Amino acid sequence: MGPIETLWGVIVLVFVIIALVRGYNKELGVTVLLLIVLFLELQFGDMVEARLKSDILPTLIRAFGGDPDRAVEVQNFLLLLIFQGLLIVVIFATYAGRTFSFPGSPPRGIEGTFFNVLVGLVNGYLFTGTLWYYLHKYDYPFLKRWGLFDPTLLTDRAKRMLEYVPPALFHDHPEFLAAFAGILVILSVRK
Amino acid sequence: MQNSGDVWQGIVTLFALLLLFGYLGWRRGFAREFIVFVAILIGQIIRATDLGPQLVVKINQFWALFKIAAKAGFSPPKMLELAGEIATIEPLIPPDRQEAFLFLLFLFVIFLGYFVGQFISSRPSPVGMIMGMINGYLIGALLLPVLPRELPAHLPGQTASVAQRQQAQEVMRRGLQQVGEILGVQPVYALLLLIALLLLWAAWELR
Numbered sequence: 001m002g003p004i005e006t007l008w009g010v011i012v013l014v015f016v017i018i019a020l021v022r023g024y025n026k027e028l029g030v031t032v033l034l035l036i037v038l039f040l041e042l043q044f045g046d047m048v049e050a051r052l053k054s055d056i057l058p059t060l061i062r063a064f065g066g067d068p069d070r071a072v073e074v075q076n077f078l079l080l081l082i083f084q085g086l087l088i089v090v091i092f093a094t095y096a097g098r099t100f101s102f103p104g105s106p107p108r109g110i111e112g113t114f115f116n117v118l119v120g121l122v123n124g125y126l127f128t129g130t131l132w133y134y135l136h137k138y139d140y141p142f143l144k145r146w147g148l149f150d151p152t153l154l155t156d157r158a159k160r161m162l163e164y165v166p167p168a169l170f171h172d173h174p175e176f177l178a179a180f181a182g183i184l185v186i187l188s189v190r191k
Numbered sequence: 192m193q194n195s196g197d198v199w200q201g202i203v204t205l206f207a208l209l210l211l212f213g214y215l216g217w218r219r220g221f222a223r224e225f226i227v228f229v230a231i232l233i234g235q236i237i238r239a240t241d242l243g244p245q246l247v248v249k250i251n252q253f254w255a256l257f258k259i260a261a262k263a264g265f266s267p268p269k270m271l272e273l274a275g276e277i278a279t280i281e282p283l284i285p286p287d288r289q290e291a292f293l294f295l296l297f298l299f300v301i302f303l304g305y306f307v308g309q310f311i312s313s314r315p316s317p318v319g320m321i322m323g324m325i326n327g328y329l330i331g332a333l334l335l336p337v338l339p340r341e342l343p344a345h346l347p348g349q350t351a352s353v354a355q356r357q358q359a360q361e362v363m364r365r366g367l368q369q370v371g372e373i374l375g376v377q378p379v380y381a382l383l384l385l386i387a388l389l390l391l392w393a394a395w396e397l398r
Contacts, residue, residue: 104397187394
């Protein structure tokens with residue numbers, strides 16, 4: 001199996017291809033929603049996680065006959081499901097359902113293609129970077145146990161890349177994400 | 192070591208280049224500037240890789256063949272008779288002028304990029320400005336190192352000294368570094384800022 005960053009790279013490439021096909025006016029809507037989800041997760045994530053860990057998850061694990069102190073991996077897995085799940089649901093909804101797209105059509109030629117690729121890259125980076133961040137934060141729950149992934153085999157490049165994923169860069173200032181999403185929304189309704 | 196005068200010279204040069212090429216890029220538009228960008232890449236590949244010297248060898252071979260053909264009055268049988276003299280023909284581009292030739296070729300390819308762009312429709316745009324600035328930086332970074340810092344200029348055929356080249360490259364590098372420090376940002380945040388601006392422009396360009 002190849003390095004995990006290759007997998008993320010392929011997913012980013014898929015986002016670029018989708019952006020080229022759909023046009024970046026539709027993709028900017030996805031960008032805005034990704035920025036908002038990321039802002040919510042970073043702004044309220046620690047609070048939600050603390051509440052879940054102290055109260056809700058232990059109760060849930062006990063209800064299924066488990067020992068919360070020994071079921072750290074299960075807790076991590078459930079937290080991962082919550083944070084990644086929210087992102088995946090939003091992405092699925094934006095692509096599958098009625099999309100929040102920007103009015104107007106992209107410019108033609110190289111300029112339009114350039115923007116399509118750029119927005120596709122940004123969306124791919126926001127999506128895969130966030131998935132990877134939470135996967136790493138919660139120590140790849142069950143993937144390790146089932147032998148599907150060994151985090152000790154992360155390449156040096158992957159370790160460096162983890163410092164530059166969106167949640168790592170904006171952890172201390174998630175308000176920048178919200179502000180930028182706000183500016184994009186204002187631009188979308190200016191016409 | 193660079194003194195502060197060199198560093199400021201680098202900063203001023205860099206800002207002037209970015210300003211000038213940014214303005215040109217804005218006026219000319221993205222498509223035209225992108226063609227120039229491709230021309231710069233092609234020019235640099237010819238100049239900095241084995242492709243350049245190989246091209247010079249081919250030109251010299253064609254030149255020798257042409258001289259032999261001219262001497263033989265373009266008669267094939269006579270050309271075969273004179274084929275042995277081919278090694279005695281003076282090359283069109285002697286080895287000591289090879290670097291100068293490749294440099295001129297590099298300039299010509301860039302000029303061609305600007306010239307070809309005239310025939311392509313492109314409208315003024317902020318993305319054109321960014322592309323123009325990238326071109327300005329590339330042209331500056333690639334051309335300044337081969338220019339002497341003090342007059343008189345090199346004599347024809349004389350190669351730029353390694354010391355001069357390194358000195359000029361260092362001035363560009365230090366200038367860029369200083370700009371980054373003046374802006375007070377780390378490269379990754381500067382990159383994020385650039386991407387954010389591009390996204391805003393992308394949204395603005397929708398029509």
